[in-house]
Amino acid sequence: MSRTRPRHRRDFRWFCEVNTQWKDVDIYGHVNNAVHYTWFDTAVNGWLVGRGLLDPVRGEAVGLVVHTSCEYFDEVVFPDLVTCGLCASRMGTTSVTYEISLFRNDANQSFAHGTFVHAYVDRVTRRPVPLSGDFRNAVEQILS
Amino acid sequence: MSRTRPRHRRDFRWFCEVNTQWKDVDIYGHVNNAVHYTWFDTAVNGWLVGRGLLDPVRGEAVGLVVHTSCEYFDEVVFPDLVTCGLCASRMGTTSVTYEISLFRNDANQSFAHGTFVHAYVDRVTRRPVPLSGDFRNAVEQILS
Amino acid sequence: MSRTRPRHRRDFRWFCEVNTQWKDVDIYGHVNNAVHYTWFDTAVNGWLVGRGLLDPVRGEAVGLVVHTSCEYFDEVVFPDLVTCGLCASRMGTTSVTYEISLFRNDANQSFAHGTFVHAYVDRVTRRPVPLSGDFRNAVEQILS
Amino acid sequence: MSRTRPRHRRDFRWFCEVNTQWKDVDIYGHVNNAVHYTWFDTAVNGWLVGRGLLDPVRGEAVGLVVHTSCEYFDEVVFPDLVTCGLCASRMGTTSVTYEISLFRNDANQSFAHGTFVHAYVDRVTRRPVPLSGDFRNAVEQILS
Numbered sequence: 001m002s003r004t005r006p007r008h009r010r011d012f013r014w015f016c017e018v019n020t021q022w023k024d025v026d027i028y029g030h031v032n033n034a035v036h037y038t039w040f041d042t043a044v045n046g047w048l049v050g051r052g053l054l055d056p057v058r059g060e061a062v063g064l065v066v067h068t069s070c071e072y073f074d075e076v077v078f079p080d081l082v083t084c085g086l087c088a089s090r091m092g093t094t095s096v097t098y099e100i101s102l103f104r105n106d107a108n109q110s111f112a113h114g115t116f117v118h119a120y121v122d123r124v125t126r127r128p129v130p131l132s133g134d135f136r137n138a139v140e141q142i143l144s
Numbered sequence: 145m146s147r148t149r150p151r152h153r154r155d156f157r158w159f160c161e162v163n164t165q166w167k168d169v170d171i172y173g174h175v176n177n178a179v180h181y182t183w184f185d186t187a188v189n190g191w192l193v194g195r196g197l198l199d200p201v202r203g204e205a206v207g208l209v210v211h212t213s214c215e216y217f218d219e220v221v222f223p224d225l226v227t228c229g230l231c232a233s234r235m236g237t238t239s240v241t242y243e244i245s246l247f248r249n250d251a252n253q254s255f256a257h258g259t260f261v262h263a264y265v266d267r268v269t270r271r272p273v274p275l276s277g278d279f280r281n282a283v284e285q286i287l288s
Numbered sequence: 289m290s291r292t293r294p295r296h297r298r299d300f301r302w303f304c305e306v307n308t309q310w311k312d313v314d315i316y317g318h319v320n321n322a323v324h325y326t327w328f329d330t331a332v333n334g335w336l337v338g339r340g341l342l343d344p345v346r347g348e349a350v351g352l353v354v355h356t357s358c359e360y361f362d363e364v365v366f367p368d369l370v371t372c373g374l375c376a377s378r379m380g381t382t383s384v385t386y387e388i389s390l391f392r393n394d395a396n397q398s399f400a401h402g403t404f405v406h407a408y409v410d411r412v413t414r415r416p417v418p419l420s421g422d423f424r425n426a427v428e429q430i431l432s
Numbered sequence: 433m434s435r436t437r438p439r440h441r442r443d444f445r446w447f448c449e450v451n452t453q454w455k456d457v458d459i460y461g462h463v464n465n466a467v468h469y470t471w472f473d474t475a476v477n478g479w480l481v482g483r484g485l486l487d488p489v490r491g492e493a494v495g496l497v498v499h500t501s502c503e504y505f506d507e508v509v510f511p512d513l514v515t516c517g518l519c520a521s522r523m524g525t526t527s528v529t530y531e532i533s534l535f536r537n538d539a540n541q542s543f544a545h546g547t548f549v550h551a552y553v554d555r556v557t558r559r560p561v562p563l564s565g566d567f568r569n570a571v572e573q574i575l576s
Contacts, residue, residue, distance in 0.1 A: 357501035
């Protein structure tokens, strides 16, 4: 299916922390697999908002998610603290592929690894929009 | 990245309905990408519980999710009704790959398509457990 | 704390169904207490959208939630089907208090009962806006 | 409906931080009202786990939620950081009423205030269980 392996923190250029929540844990006592995607979303959009590259309310171009995936190497529980490491693995004319690894507490090896593809479109027409120069420069700084 | 295309309802053998919820919709006015994974989880586990193949509280073997992915072809909004079509695309000794397509209201073509890999393990030791005969028979009925 | 008791289906004028999801269930094996509020939100906004009283994208007035509460009488599990019964218990100049009871599968007595207060405001200025005549007429039809 | 007012940080004895997530924001551009309850749950259970008062997997007694409520004074958005202030306002023989105020970034006045009543029961029989001496001592330290 895939040969992705756990990654190390040193493979990433940008990080953010997210806390686990009580309700993230399912009947098996670990964080449910869908929660990881809310973290990927938070990492990518948090980076974009922090860099001034996304104004979700007024911006003309918005990033629509066209593909996501995740591999799960180990479990995580409440109240663990999760660090998301973010990089970009591919930049096209109108899209960016981000990769996000998740690290549990002080671990250096990730417990999960995701990909997240954003296609940039006009907010109203939903037609593809080329990435701006500022945007390309920012993505280049986290290209792996 | 992928050549997956929208699927038709006729490609699936088992279906369940899930309703969209007000809070599933994000700032862009459509259902957020992470929600699709909660539907995949609901479809797979709903099928398992309905077939008597999973007792999440007392069962000795549980399915841990080791890989998931989704491609998004179109948007869905509140209060759309979503139908999940389920099939199995691969059955190994201790794991099953499910595929789930999502259909909006009366549409015959899916707006998203996902894969979902369950590895069966002992609830306590988390060691792999071979699928039982009953389990294999049930999965064969939805193999595509 | 409160003298609210389980209600009957006959106490309500409008109903909608919501399905439980796998991830709604927490480590105790029942639906987590916060999920009930996503159902209340879905019931109130589903009624509003269905009556043509709310256009969440373009409407000038939007309902902001200013108070919510829930009493929990019994547990609900996956894959139960939940029916939400909706009524309005108070209508002010710019606000409506809705009450929502939740019924498990075929039960006639609710397993939870909630209140949900919407204050109507201008989307941009967030200043209170009086309910329109059409809106008041619709609410009157579900007043208990 | 209620005369609760925004609280100050000095009214609380224990705090924890939770991050907002991209998907917490709904179509109105602010965190959805149901999310606040996941924070209340995280605060109460985080305090219990941190104090060694709750073992959600093996503990004989578990806290079932019987009543919750929230008043919303102001909006919060992504990527705000939220601080939860926790206190206990009532301790009965088998139940505790917690109060939780939510503070946005550096604000000293809360944007929302909640109540959360836990009834302690035997995990298996779901019959009420008196709070232990250790438990009562811990709650007394956060009684307001």
